[in-house]
Amino acid sequence: MLHLKLQPKLFISIIYPLLALIVISLMYVGYSDYKYIKTNTYQQAKNNLDIANEYLDQHLNAVNNQLFLLGETYRYNYNLTDFLLSAQYILDNENKYLEIGLLTEKDEYYATNYVYNTYAADNRSRVWFNEKMNYDTPFISPLYRSEQTQKWTVAIVRLLNLSNGKTARLVLELDILGLYDKLSLLKTLMNGYVYAVDSKTGQIVMHPDPSRISTQSISLSPIEIKRIVSNAQLKKDVNEEPNSELTTKNIINYSYQDQTKFSIYQADNQLGWILLSNSNNADMKYKVFNIGVVSFVLLAMIGVLSMIYFISNRVHSKGQVLSGSTRLEDIYLALSQMASELTHFDNMFFIIYNPYNRHFEEPVNNLSFNADDVLTEITQDKVEALKIPAPLITDIFPHQTCIRIPLYNKGELIGVIYLTNSNLKSLHFMNIFRNYAQSALINMLLTQKIRSEDSMTQLMNKVYLRQQMGTQIRCKTPDTYLAMIDIDDFKLINDHFGHLFGDRVIIKTADMLRHYFNHRAVTSRYGGEEFAVLFYAVDEQQAYQKLEEFRYGIETTAIKSELKQCDLTVSIGFSALRDSIDKTIYDADRALYLAKNNNKNKVYQSV
Ligand SMILES: Nc1nc2c(ncn2[C@@H]2O[C@H](COP(=O)(O)OP(=O)(O)OP(=O)(O)O)[C@@H](O)[C@H]2O)c(=O)[nH]1
Known part of the structure; x- marks a missing residue:
């Protein structure tokens, strides 16, 4: 038995031939309608x-x-x-x-x-x-x-x-007007009428507009009149049937008051007049248009489909650019370009989730929000509490018409886009926009994770640490400290227990770091068996205290693996944040050097 599967490829293969068929049919119908009406009107x-x-x-x-x-x-x-x-x-x-x-x-x-x-x-x-x-x-x-x-x-x-x-x-x-009275009832289409021109004088003798009587004809020039009269004479001479078939020879095209008109004439009456019957070409077209209303609706539908096709094409090509971007600046640009193809807006704000500090950040104005702040309405209280600066307040304050597009990854909110002073025109296209924005953001976060994380310990790497240090220095965040941590005699552990056990020691130390420092601290693997922590403390004393607790925790925790077990110590040097990254690292490093040179297993502060 033959099973016809309704798959998109079936429709895709017939859509263009079908469209071509419709267009050709419509053209044929339109053309034959026009021909039919033209012949009928004549x-x-x-x-x-x-x-x-x-x-x-x-x-x-x-x-x-x-x-x-x-x-x-x-x-x-x-x-x-x-x-x-x-x-x-x-x-x-x-x-x-x-x-x-x-x-x-x-x-x-x-x-x-x-x-x-x-x-x-x-x-x-x-x-x-x-x-x-x-x-x-x-x-x-x-x-x-x-x-x-x-x-x-x-x-x-x-x-x-x-x-x-x-x-x-x-x-x-x-009485000419009396004579014309009945003739004025002879109408062709809507505005066509019969009129007469005296072939000897070229004057109009009969016309629906009495003011035109006795004026010179516009449709018939003296040369034209001469030609018509001599033709009529010729026909008379050869005894031709006067009402012969309609030919294009009997049709005059002319324009009057910006209208194109045609007149059909006869010149074989006893009065010596040329009788004419005219109509507007526009009336003919109007009639065709009336008959062709179905064709028009079909054409309009094709137009709508073409528009949808064009919009989809455009949206997807912008979407391609968007999903290919991994840098924040590129994503921002591609997002605003794609959004401006779909709707009008004054400003775009892009708020992104930072998985390391678990906050939502707006990079342009350097703002930080929690999930509730970005998803619930912003009220005056919130504006004050979050210290939201202009232009964000004026732009996304509730009285503004604003589109908010939340972006998710596996059900988790990862970002929000605000388009200010805008209104939603098509949910369908906004959803496509949102899908592209989501995948671009997921890609960016993934790339960021790969670039910023140490794959062995899942701590941040040196690159990310330096970035964060740079931000903190720029923002002049007070009470921030950098600690450099080095496992003591790690070469011996490697030599004694093997490199695999050495790896376990490094991973365990990373776990302990995460345990002792909260998520607001940047815990990183600086390289080899060296670690660095950027953390907050109210003063040097508290900073020392925190590090000392960690050092003690390491000292008192034995590292075990199958049959092997080893005790571990770390040396730590720390420094308050200086006005440059290198200076801070240098100072913390020097303190670490001192700790190493003073029997290790110590916390030293830079002086
Ligand atoms: N197992 C393992 N060893 C590593 C890794 N990275 C670096 N090492 C080793 O760590 C050792 C570091 O030795 P050193 O720089 O001499 O320092 P140390 O032995 O800890 O001596 P002190 O710093 O003076 O206490 C080297 O033998 C490296 O090969 C790693 O990822 N895994």
Whole structure:
């Protein structure tokens, strides 16, 4: 039977192909959405254009029919009253018609609504007058503002062949805004609309914004208009189907008021207008964005995953630097760099456990705390009792927002990190930070132990002793003494009992040292059968007393091993702490020399 084991390596092997698949799919979905919407939008714009074209054609045909019928009634009986009554009737039933007029050869102009039976001063100066007219095709005037109605108007003029052999002209004025009323309902996406430009003048004749009427078109330059008109003419000449399929040739891209727009046009209507239907490219993208919201959410999820991946990568690379550091200064630097990648903070304090004096120490400000001090809240009483200096008080005093990260080794507190003026953003990443900090601190303490301890006796070594002496001298710690201790006639013990027994003697002497001096004293093996103790005493007398007790303890304790037994004595020289390490050692050594030269087994003080 096949057992599928769900192990991380399985997911690791498919995670990248899966991500690539998602990204490619999203790109494909986005692209096909965009293409679909683009085609749909163009189609919608074109449909609106067809409707608008049809609408205008029908209106123009209706006007033509009305003019034809009116013309026919007048042409035979010249009854002006009948003509004006019929014309008025037509006007009353169609509010898009502003006025109907009759213009005879004698320059007489009879009109409805506003002007009746007047003699026109000079009709030739009127915009709708065209001398070169034929009977078959009505003349459509350019756009003008009617003097009587103050409305934007286009006149349709028809030439009448009267039965008396003369000619007359019938004029019908169309209200452009009224005509546009229904066309304004034709929308493409959110903001697209239909508008029209007169191909002869380049003026806008129809537009949703009435203030744009009669201004020059922005989307159509005079060159563009020329091109469109000649193309339309060409199509007419070869009898091409006017509503042919939508091609990119019919699309104009332009920008207006910082928006990129497109217009689809048609130029084959009887009015001689170029009809356009436009929309904003941004609206298209907006629609794609709406449809692509799922894609967006998926992309956002990938973004979040990538961010987590990036943060983890960064945290772990900083963590590597941290766990590779063994010197306190390096650890401190790596810690603050790693912490600053994860959260904002003003100051970092690193408090470390010192296993030799069993205290917690803050090395920068040289402070010493016990475990309770570093883990419980710091109160004003504590600040005073511990003599905590600024800036530590102001930084980690309870009113400050502060992150405290305790560090443990096998359940034992080994250090605490404080990040001041900060707040916890992610417990997960703080835990990673803490793990790295813990292992760095454990490493450092281990390295310190190896460097500072004598492996045979587990006493401190000479290096550590000198370090501690240096610290005490710098801090001018009062009442501190250094004793140099040497086992008497140790060569004889070696020679007599053998080196293994000699080792036992050294180890036993170390145990006795630990026994007689408390943990605040630095008990060390100085080399061979020589020891050194840095210890505290209230005065020289007490220092002497302590050493004498130890010497006596050694003298009265027999060292046994299997069948062997030996008595032991030590010689001791001591000195109060001087202002240099070497001077102190030199003085204690000289006192030891005196003790050796005075029958050994003595405690001598340097003078
Ligand atoms: N077994 C053993 N012997 C050691 C060790 N380190 C040093 N020694 C021996 O200790 C002896 C020290 O001898 P000396 O320096 O002559 O001093 P001493 O015999 O103690 O004589 P005094 O100091 O004058 O009392 C040498 O023989 C060293 O080899 C050690 O780790 N183990």
